[in-house]
Amino acid sequence: MKEKKKGGRSGYNTLHYTLMIIPGLVWIVMFSIVPMVGIVMAFEDFSPSKGWFGSPWVGLENFEYLSRLKDVRKVLVNTLVIASGKMICNLIIPIVFAILLNEVKNMKFKKPVQTIVYLPHFISWVILANIISTMLGYRGVVNVIFGWFGYEPQVFLGNPSIFRGLLIGTDVWKEFGYGAVIYLAALSGIDPNLYEAAAIDGAGRFQLIRHITLPSLAPTIVLMATLSLGNILNGGFDQVFNLYNASVYSTGDIIDTWVYRIGLVKVQYSLASCAGLLKSVVSLIMISVSYLLAHQFANYSIF
């Protein structure tokens, strides 16, 4: 009897729980799952009038064509160089910043600094790219300052040899404050007695950082490094798309921007889907591996 009653209540709960799931699930199915069905486009000679299920099937023809394109190699190299540059810098610089900030004991200085450096993270790349291209523009402040030292004005964003550096630099600038949050949280958890004991034993500033701060951060650093592996094909569409122009395609064009131009500007839907699919699959593998590693070595779980 008792069990039956319990079963009745849990059945009632299950029904209502399902009702709660439905709106969000419908939203996710419509805008995340259904587009996955659209992957068939990569294997078709797709035309919008015939649709996903009416366009002629061509098998791997698009992939073969893609592999013969000269652009693809260039775009792949650009993506890998830009993404790995960002991964490395976005790992190291927030750690250095967090350690430096942690050395400040005056809260009246520390708090405002912390608040201000998070700010760029919340400003969109459209806005920041607009500001950056104004600053680096022909009449922008950078050329004005260069002018004081007798340099001719330059078009920085039109120079392929410095474009990747600019991308990595501005990305690090936007994200270092936000990236440091997690390290600062880990640092605030260190027992102050450790520092005091070491200081009494005669340890200097750098020895304290070397032997207490860094080891305490190590698990977080390992975790963040592992998780960042999933970004290996992520050049940062929003940033590149808003900063690049035709004169820097040779060094700045990444997979995502190339897919955008081929697919949505030149309307070669199937070819672009094909490249997009390859990127999604490789990213899926990389992220899964990074999560598995994080789970293994840092006891991390997604949920």
Place this chain on the structure above:
Amino acid sequence: MVSSKTAGDRIFNVVNTIILLILTFSCLYPIVYTLSLSLSSKEAVDGGKVVLWPIGFTLRSYKLIMQDDAFFHSVYVSVIRVVVGTTLNLFCMVLMSFPLSKTTQEYKPRNAIMWLLVFVMLFNGGTIPWYMTVRNYGLIDTIWALIFSGSISVFNIFLIVSFFRQIPQSLEEAAIVDGAGPWTVLFKVIIPISKPVLATVLLFVSVGYWNEYLQGLLFINSPANYPLQTYIKQIVVKISADISYTTEQLQELTKNSNQALDAAKVFISMVPMLIFYPFIQKYFVTGITLGAVKG
């Protein structure tokens, strides 16, 4: 008994303070520069005279914006999008997170749905199939494309779920003894004590809607109905279109564009962030550290 400060210590402190000041200044400077450009005379801006403060102070750019209906309409579209989108998004996420915070015994499909969400988070169909999907739904040129097409962030759902799971069971059980069903428990017990995580997610979602520009570019055909960020994107696009410019052409373009006016538009688009930011920034620290140190 912390040892007294050595000379090396003092040098370190000074150098450290200077480095931190430079970094902080670098994060503020672009905003200050934009504000100064917008308040400078066109001659000073075109002549490249503005470095830090306004040169030839004038409110001319802001007066020009006052007559710019297209700009204000894009602000209006963005505000509607943020308000409606954030409400719907948050509503769906909170509802969905509650059953997902239960154990498999309490709600059987829980793990299956969680794995589906993980899959959605890790894999996507790519830009083109997504674009086609939204097109097939007939959402082109409607504000619904700007609200729905981005889907729900699985990351945010996991953030809420992990917060819900930390709430002591006893609170819910007490309410159930009093005869409360799942809806009452969620709205009367769980939501009121989940303010920190809900504030964080509210911040993430609304900032996401406010900052998004690509959907406007893809799904809205008439520039008159662009959201603000797409509008801003489009005033820049004139200079960085798909052509290689020579230095002379660039000079010519710079002469014809009104950089002070553009700077004023860019600055106004940052104002909501600058106003709300001090109030909300404390929440997101709670939120992301919660997301990271759980488990």
